Amino acid sequence: MTDHLHETEMAAYIDESASDAVRSTVAAHLAACPMCAAEVRRAVSLAARLSSVPRSIDPPRDPWPEIRGEIQRERRRRAARWTMGSALLAAAAVLLVMSVGRQARNPAPIAAQGSGALAEWRRVEPAYERSESEMAGTIAQGKTELTPTTVAAVQKSLATIDSAIAEARAALDRDPSNEALARLLVSAHERKVDLLARATRAMSGT
């Protein structure tokens, strides 16, 4: 088969904006065309993964004191288990990214919020890490669909962010009570999550 579905037809079929007539025609094509069927499955899977990434989480109260306490405890243990400390901090940052982002348009004193944030970010930590990993993997597999200039820009930006994260993390390790440093670390994580999501979207055509 050489005549495949157009991107628009697939998109309309997937997002259910196609009319019944177009939908049945596309369905008939998919039944006979493994390439298009595989492409639709890939797009649906990608959309499902993206939709599972939480956009925001309202921490019930200020998570930073607990996170800071966790970092300080971790710091004492880090000679033996530094990598775990990094993961906890990163996960904390991801949650804070979401909360800070949400507070941007409606800022409220963090200390006025409720309890349980530490447990909450620990609960969502695997989902964030999985999503970041999957998005990075998807980009690595399909990056040639973007122009070389854009791919180079994304790679350079990711390197810039990773460098910033390492720098802020090292500084925070030296000064764990510095909330300004924590916020910069959070901001860097937010830029990374955001960039990965946009690069994935640019490739997916959604």
Add this chain to the structure above:
Amino acid sequence: MTSRSSLRRASHGLGCAVTLTLLWSAGAAAQQRVELRRALVTGGTVRVFLPLGSVRVLVGEDTVVSVSAPQAAAGKLVMAGDARVLKVGINREPGGSTPTVDLEVRVPRSAHLGVRTDSADIDIANVEGGVEVFTAGGRVRVAASPRELRVESLDGNIEIESAASVTAKSASGWIVVRGTSPDVELSSVSGRVALGGDAFARGRVETISGEVRFVGSFATGGSLDIATQSGAVTLRLPANVSADFDITSAHGAIQNGLSNTRATPQASGTGSVLRFTQGDGGAAVTIHTFKGPVTLIRQ
């Protein structure tokens, strides 16, 4: 087996009739364009997609969407959907055969607009419905005040003049926002960010290494919140500005050209902090940097 052409015919046959018109301008064959038109309900949605080239979106008739492209792209031009949601544009094609097309789309003033390109440049003017733009590498220029404006890019530059709430994100491309937006949220990785205006209401800027520049003054109760890892931050403010400043930097210099107050070492031991009130205060200016210099300049 259904072919692509029959699918397109079926899609195009839906809803209102499509009018195909050849437009001649000054009798020059090179300027010959093809136009597709369809009805759109009030408050309907128009989604524009174009991989390469340029797309210009303008306000047209109240209940009609029209799209025009060079005659050479007539066979590639798509207009699908119904009177509630219309999709117009050129599809991405495999094997590097996607054509480079300059597209002009006219939409009802109140239409909701979504524009998606790979590297095609985007110009949007005067629309008033919600606008959402996504491009990998195209330049984006918006001169409109829709209900809400959201622009996302990877390495394309973004230029906005608007009175709407604005969210703009880039990685390496720069972002410039002018106008009287009540709420601005901007972020980049290395791209420079410039914003400002008289009686600036509310803004939040985050970059990694991108420079941040603000020129203007603040509304009473306004706020400007900037966080950057290594980007230089420069604020040009009038001598009579009234604001409360809270600036911290781990390793960057802080220069205050507004008053005699100088930065002092942070209590935690890392970096320096500058906190002071200028004039009567009231607006909140917060800047956090790791190693980017912060400069406050009196205009």
